[in-house]
Amino acid sequence: MSKSFTDKMKSKAAENPAMMFISQPEPEAAPETKRTTRKTTRKAEDSPLQAAPEIRAAATSGRPVPPRKEYKSRRLQLLIQPSLYEEIRDRAEAEGLSVNEEIHNLLRQALGE
């Protein structure tokens, strides 16, 4: 007789490290589950109780690495009118941001990002 979906879920739960700290809700099923744990050669991604697929795939099969050119900021010297600077500074202070971050956000908004 084939196992129900719930049974399969519970059986596969034994592969989850968290199960070492959770009492088996069905004591009679526990020995079988434990044997499965020792003998299993299933890949981690077969288990529904492992990490969510999207996270696991990203973490184990090569999470995309961000483009290297974006690792570091470009530094630039900006010449602006003192009154404009003061306006930006006041705005930054009101928002609890640095002037740099405020200008950064304003530029992003202006570019529609």
Next chain:
Amino acid sequence: MITIAVLAQKGGVGKTTTAAALGAGLRKYHGARVLYVDMDAQGNLSRTLEADHSGGGADILGVLTGRTKAKDAIQHTDNGDIIASAPALVGADREEALSAVGREYRLREALRPLSTGYDYCIIDTPPALGILIINALTAADRAIIPAQADDYSLDAIEALSGTLQAVKLYTNKSLQVDGILITRYSGRANISRYYEEQLEEAARSLGSRLYSVRIRECVALKEAQALREDIYTYSPRSNAAKDYKSLIDEITEEGT
């Protein structure tokens, strides 16, 4: 009583800082009655609240092992009520009382009689998977996951994902992952922006959300801890105070 567990299977991401700020903010801005539970053997939350966590008095280990009733283990401090940590928590997984069937329900059962005396229970957890984290999640209504915008935090969320699913399947079906909270944030680091997107995706995979607020890196947090003050009292205009206040608004605006 709404029980909130602050957890991450990783150290240094701001679990204790978040638990302390969350509880203090709920008390200060919402007039809430808050009970802290410190399940981390390091005892940093207990220290911040100036509670005795030497192991000589009533503490969370006594509660979990059934030697002490939860109400008798509460210490009333100027900074709030707390069931303190104990150094012996490091060996909790080997405690005989915490090896028996039903061990994962110990905290939930212990806190039940306190549910009418408090509005919120904030549980600070250890950084590694064990019976303490399972107990915290089994007792919790909600889980908040602090994470830095970096690669290691994503690994930790992957590990935590399995734990959350096991708990939801076996010991606490109603557990809600309230959100992932980005801590120690630096908006000037371009790499942060990349990992924000990754964390947003991770939150979606957990059926949860990435909080819109970022807790910015802020020296005032360390200064407040040193002085045993909450961040809102020590430096109400600091970025950290504003950020944690926003977090509380974000958490409480949804029907709590």
